[in-house]
Amino acid sequence: MNSDAFMEYAFIVMVALIGIEIFVSYIKGKQYYRLNVLIADVSTGVIFALIGVVILLGALYVYDKIETNFSLSSLGYHIFPLESPFRFSPSFSVNWYALGAWSFSVVLADFIYYWFHRHCHEINLFWATHVTHHSTQEMNLSVAFRGNGLQRIFEYIYFLSMALLGIPWAMFLLSHRILKVYQFVVHTRFIGKLGFLEHFMVTPSNHRVHHGIQDKYIDRNHGGIFIIWDRMFGSFEWETDEPIYGLTKPVNSFNPITVNMHVFKDIFFQVWKCKSFGDVFKTIFGPPGWKPSYLITEADKAPEPTQVKKYDPKPPMGVMIYVALQATVLMAVGLVIWKVAKINLEQDMTTLGILSVVIVFSLFSIDRTMEMKRWSRRTEVVRNFLFILAFVATLVYSNIPNIGIFAIPLIGLSFVSLVWILIKRKTFFDLSNISNTWY
16 A cells, blocks of 8 residues: 555544544543643644654655665665555455565564664653653543654664665555554553553553653653563563653643753753763763753752642633634644645645744644733734735635635634734733743
C-alpha cells in the first residue's frame, strides 16, 4: 500500500477512536479528557505536522541519495525488493521473500527507534525536542498527536542507517508510519494488561509506565512496537501503581510555542551562564536536568509526584465555547486547504510557509485565550481580521470549484467573532483571573 494512502485511512481511524474514547470516558464518568488539554494536544500536533512536512521532504531526499549511491544496493546487492508480499489475482499467493524483507524492515525500524527514543531521554538536546510529548498531565489517545516537529531532524538521522542497507525509501517510510500508527493505539488508560503480550509487545500498560513521573518509571519502556528491546537492554519496568503523568517539573502552559521551546530556552540561558567549555558541552549533550554545581538553586528541586497539581486554568464558560468553536474552525480550514485546494507542497513551499505562519499564530492566540493570558483578546482581534482578509481573497481569486461553500460561512463566523470580541472587550474575561504574563 502507498504510505500516503495508509496514513489517510489511519488518520480517519485515529480521529474516530479519539471520539469513541471521549464518549466512553463521559459515559463511565472518567475524567480522562479535558477540553483545554485536548485543544492543546491538537495544537501541538498541527505544528508538528506543518514542520514535519518540510523535514520529511528533506530527509527523504537525503535518504534516497544515500540509498542510491552508498548502500548495498548501489554495490549490486538488492536484498529488499520493493514489491507487495501478497497477490490477490488471479488467486491469492504469498511472496515469502518479500514478506520477510518487509517484516525485517519494520522490526529494524522499531529497533532503531528504540535507541533514538532512549537517547531522547538521555541527551539534553534530544530531550528538548521530545519533552513536548511528555508535557501533558493526561494519558489518552490524543496525547499521541502531541509532538515537536524538530524531533524528526534527529530521528531521521538515525534511520539513515536503513538507507545504507539498501532499504528503499518507500519501504522505510511505510515501516516508519506503521510504527507511528501502532504507537497511537497504546496511549490509552482504558486497556489493562494483555497477558502474554506484555512480555514482548509494547502494550498500553507498558507505555503508561513510560509517561509516569514516579522514580521507578522515569526513563523506562522506550520501545515503539516491541518491548523486547527494553527487556534486552535493561530499561524495562512493569506497571504496578497507576502512573502520575507529565513532567517532574510541569511546564504549566498550553501555549504550543512554550511547550515546544521551553527546554531550548533553558539550555540557551544555562549555556550563557556556564564558566567552562566542559559545562557547556554537558549542558547540551549531558542528561536532561544536569547543571554545574554553581548554577543549582532550590528552584531546581522537583516536587514529589503526588504533590504535583494538574495545570487547569478555568476561564468562563463563554470563553471556552468561543475557543472550542474557533479551534474547530481552524481544523476545518486546515482540512479544506489540504484536501480541496490540493496544494502541491513540493512545488509551492512559499504558500506552505505563509499558511504555516498564519496557522501557528492562530493556535498561539487561541491557546492563550484559553489560558486568559494578557493581550490574548487583542491577538484574537488581529487573527479574526486576518482570517476575514484571507477568506475574501480566496473567494475572489481562487479557481477552486464551489469554494464559496467553505469561504462564505467562515467569513461570516470570523466577522461575528470579531464584532463580539470588540463589543465584549471589557467583559471577555473575568478580569480578576487574567494572567499578567504573555507566555
